[in-house]
Amino acid sequence: MSTVNSDEQAATPSAFARRRWVLPAALVEDMYPQARRADGRSRRTGRDWIVDFTCFLLAVGVGLLTAETLDQEPHLSDALRLADQVIGALACAAVWLRRRWPVGLAVAMVPVSLLSATSGGAALVALFTLAVHRPFRYVAWVGGAGILVQPLFYWMRPEPGLPYLASLLIGLLLTAAIVGWGLLVRSKRQLLLSLRDRARRAENEARLRAEQAQRLAREAIAREMHDVLAHRLTLLSVHAGALEFRPDASRDEVARAAGVIRESAHEALQDLREIIGVLRAGDSDDQGRPQPTLAALDDLVAECREAGMEITLADRVADPAGVSASVGRTAYRVAQEALTNARKHAPGTEVTVSVAGAPGEGLTLSVCNAPPVGEVPPVPGSGQGLIGLTERATLAGGTLEHGPTPEGGFEVRTRLPWG
Template identity: 75%
Template sequence: MSSDETASETPAFPGWRWLLPSAVIHELDPEAGRAGRRPRRTARDWIVDFFGFLLAVVIGLAVADTLSDDPDLPHAVVVTDQLLGALACAAVWLRRRWPLGLAVATIPLAFVSTTSAGAGVVALFTLAVHRPFRYAAWVGGMQLVLIPLLLWVRPDPDLSYAPAVVFTLLLTVAITGWGMFVRSKRQLMLSLRDRARRAETEARLRAEQAQRLAREAIAREMHDVLAHRLTLLSVHAGALEFRPDAPREEVARAAGVIRESAHEALQDLREIIGVLRAGDSDDAGRPQPTLAGLDTLVAESREAGMKVTLDSRVTDSAAVPASVGRTAYRIAQEGLTNARKHAHGAEVTVSVTGAPGEGLAMSVRNPAPDGQVPHVPGSGQGLIGLTERATLAGGRLEHGPEDGGGFGVRAWLPWR
């Protein structure tokens, strides 16, 4: 009648419920306890209950033999004793539903029916298994106190009074302790099962969060890398569309920029896909831009026809942390890309200042454009990604219209 190990609760083993006590299933399966429904007995419960009933009957029959050998007992007393013992054995089948009531009822019954001793043993064990310690302590304590009186009124025919009292006391303590051990084992099993479920849930949530962060990082990287190239391509293609009669030199120049931008975008895309296939992090697999690459970025924008002024007043560009420099580069890149899309022909000013301990402050500003600008679709995802980058780096980023109709992106990044 000890607790079984928890079976694997998987669809591949649908018969796991048959191997567990109904009380354990009631705790493991929330559906079993809805609407106050009692847990149904499992095959294991029926087997254990049968052996419990059989144990009570065997003990009762053994005691009945001793009653028949006692010539001092009237026949009516013997018959009444055996009848009450039989009823007590039958009541063992109700031990799961009313463990406390059955255990309490067997205490006074023991004074009038010695053949109910087996049912009393099973009832006490059941109480210790299915109810908290305080119930088993009260009922077991009552039995310990009444055992000397019981053996005085109904002495054991085979043992003298003192050894019988000691043996019965030890047996009562052993039964109670065994039942409490089974209960603690079941509680430990349920606790471990609950902890395992919580650990699985937390691991799943952490995995989902990691996947979400990875997707966001990939989206930011792809946008930052490709948007710059594709915007060059889109702007020059739009210029050719709006000015089909442009001089051949300008058409050739725009076509060259389109070809170069498409080639660079394809190369960047291949690098990103290569990093993803290799499973590397954002900082591995390919060279990452730094603050020192601002000059190249500005030069590239100028070659594409933009008017860009770079104002860099950083004490030591080489000392800027790689993550901070990369974030600053992406901010400048996105700012130039937006200016190229929405303020074509306007002069853009990129300012960078900072020193160790003071942080790195930068801005990308452009005035309102002159004349008509070809429409280039955009959803603002780049600015959202820049804000996330700055926040992850421990800084902040602001963007919005400037006085006079222009637009500006301002950021501050920590530099310790």
């Protein structure tokens, strides 16, 4: 997972270089935060430069067309005509500041457009920029102020060859069209940003789901390692400890303990190879021996008896073949862990394994050992076995109880559903 993320980050600069020039600066900064300048200002992309130059040319073009009509206003003196054109030129130059101060430029253009007819193009560009880059409330205030001054402007500067109402109607329609166009562009940008955020959230959710699935798989493998290897390694520890504490044991006892140690070590290595194979394959269902079920309980008891345990098995299951694989495997693991704990903490005591049940009544399994006699050799343990058994039983839809018996022994009892 970390390798993929690092590869994506390494590929970001090249992807950014390929397509940032065709995107607005707002989208580029959202997708690539490293594109923002150190002072916090936006970097103009190639597209932004083209748009800004086009807006400047439009403002200049409208100003030049308006300047030609100034000669048709006889009440204007030459000084007023010159002042009108100078103000219009300054307004066109101010168009280059529209990205940095969209609100200030749009507000300033309201009185400027009232005084200078040649600044009308720059005022429309400023209003369009405000609609694109700022929320609608700014557009409403500035656009409303511009609409209110238009009747005064056309009364002071009547349009040659057009009635007053026609000039006013054209001005209002032009303002509404510019505002609508700006709002459309803004809505498209917001749509792109929302789609980008949605895709980013989907990627994050997919990554989190993959990590969760990986974590659950690892937990399942860890539980399986505990259930499988703890039983084998406990046999090794118990019999090795017996050889250590009983140097005077007979040849037959030593040979039997050595055989159990050899067999347990062989089985533990085989189980470990299978689990490592599952980890390498990435799928716990592709490799490994068939998982044990309730039918393997007799083999488990026989194996423990060969290791020297005294076990009484009371099997009163009406139809063992009718038990589902998941329930049977859970019952087997409970019995395996309980027998392992009995061998570790109460060696040499008698253990009773009782299993009973029928379809519709459920499956009940209990493992009870007598209190230990004498001093018990210390055997290391994590204390997580019973917690794992409780979780297994809960996931299978059953319950598990454990604790000391009134006689001083210990009992593990589980009840599992059998539909």
